[in-house]
Structure formats: C-alpha cells, structure tokens
Amino acid sequence: MTYVLEGHEHRVSDVNEGFECDACNRSYGDGYSCGECKFTIHKKCVFVFNIQARINHPSHDGHSLEFLTTGAPDHTDPKCHLCGKNTKRLLYHCYDCKVNLDIDCIIDSLCARSDLNMEWHHHPLLMVDLKASLMSCDFCHGTSKHGYCCPRCRLVIHEGCVSVFESPEIIHPSHVRHPLKLISSGAPDYTDRIRLQCHLSMEVMIIIYSTSNNDPVT
Ligand SMILES: [Zn+2]
Ligand SMILES: [Zn+2]
Ligand SMILES: [Zn+2]
Ligand SMILES: [Zn+2]
Ligand SMILES: [Zn+2]
Ligand SMILES: [Zn+2]
Ligand SMILES: [Zn+2]
Secondary structure (H helix, E strand, O other): OEEEOOOOOOEEEEEOOOOOOOOOOOOOOOEEEEOOOOEEEEHHHOHHHHHHHHOOOHHHOOOOEEEEOOOOOOOOOOEEOOOOOEOOOOEEEEOOOOEEEOHHHHHHHHHHHOOEEEOOEEEEEEEEEOOOOOOOOOOOOOOOOEEEEEOOOOEEEEHHHHHHHHOOEEOOHHHOOOOEEEEOOOOHHHHHHHHHHHHHHOOOOEEEEOOOOOOEEO
C-alpha cells in the first residue's frame, strides 16, 4: 500500500520497525519510506513534510533554506552547520551558504518562533492537518481533522481530544521521574506508543488501566 505524503512528490510505502529514521536518527516504531529518494521516516516524524514551507531560519536571514530528501548535496559538508551532527537523507540546505542543517535544529527554531501556546503543554505547538500529513492523534488514533502537534515531543492530538490533559497529574511508583496522566480506557498498542513517546520526549506518559483488571499496565 502506498500513500500520498503532502509536501512530497513521490508516493511513500509502509515500513515496519527496525529502520533508522532519516529525520530524527532514532530507531523505534513504524514509518514510511520513499523508494525513489531512499529515505525512511517515522510516522511520528512525518510532520517535517508539513512544516517545510514555513522555514526561514534566523541563522540564514534572507536565504531560502530548501528541504532535501536525498541527503547533503555533493561537495558540501554533511554535518549540520549549527550543531555539528551528521545529517541524514532528510535535511535543509542553504544554497547561498552551501551549508546543511539537520531536522532537529530546524525544529528548535520552529518551536522558538511558534506562538501557539497552550496550558496543557509546555512547548509551543503547531496546527496540522492530520489527514494530509498522514498523522494520527495520540489519544484516539483518529487520522482526520486538524490537531495540535508538538514537534519536539512528536505529540499529535486533536483539538477535541485535548481534554485528556485535564486529568490530574500523578507520580506513579513505576515511573517516578516524570509526572503521569491517567486515562481510563485504551488499547495495548496505544499504551506502547505513548510509552515510547515518553521515553523519547521525557515528558508525556499515560498509564492505562486495562478493562480486565485494575492493575495499571506499566
Ligand atoms: Zn524519526
Ligand atoms: Zn521521494
Ligand atoms: Zn543541527
Ligand atoms: Zn545561508
Ligand atoms: Zn483524537
Ligand atoms: Zn512538547
Ligand atoms: Zn518517562
């Protein structure tokens, strides 16, 4: 099965776990790959295709940064001009300066300039079209409508699902390092996804009480 990924000229196909993401460099979970560009990207990271039009990095005022999907151009330093990390297949390139920027540095600047601040999350957020950007809500798994996206945490949630964050924070013995929020329903695969989210972001973790017993699934 292939999909149209908004912001990309080729159709992408599903890939299962065991790949290294060309946007964030981590390996976990499922993703999409483009056979022509030879990049693989987490389902959680596809928002980078959605934000590309808005990029105008303060370190390159007046220069246009172009989103590339096939790695650093020949004869350029593949290291990120800002943080020095190696870039992968997905990166931004400044044709004026002939330098490359990795996705993390782009996300940082994007967050720094977003003014969509919500009480329930301590990073600035972006509004995204879930359907066009092939993303799903972390709470209900729905893939339609619009929602909020925190690019740093890879958190995606519908406007209507935000009330989940109004539940009180608790400190659970299984996870004392971060405050947790309690949800009363959900499926096991959802648990995994959220737990993963937490370990990446160190911010959001949701414990789900299974319907068959009252022990939290930790
Ligand atoms: Zn990724
Ligand atoms: Zn492609
Ligand atoms: Zn960087
Ligand atoms: Zn430049
Ligand atoms: Zn939702
Ligand atoms: Zn966040
Ligand atoms: Zn955690």
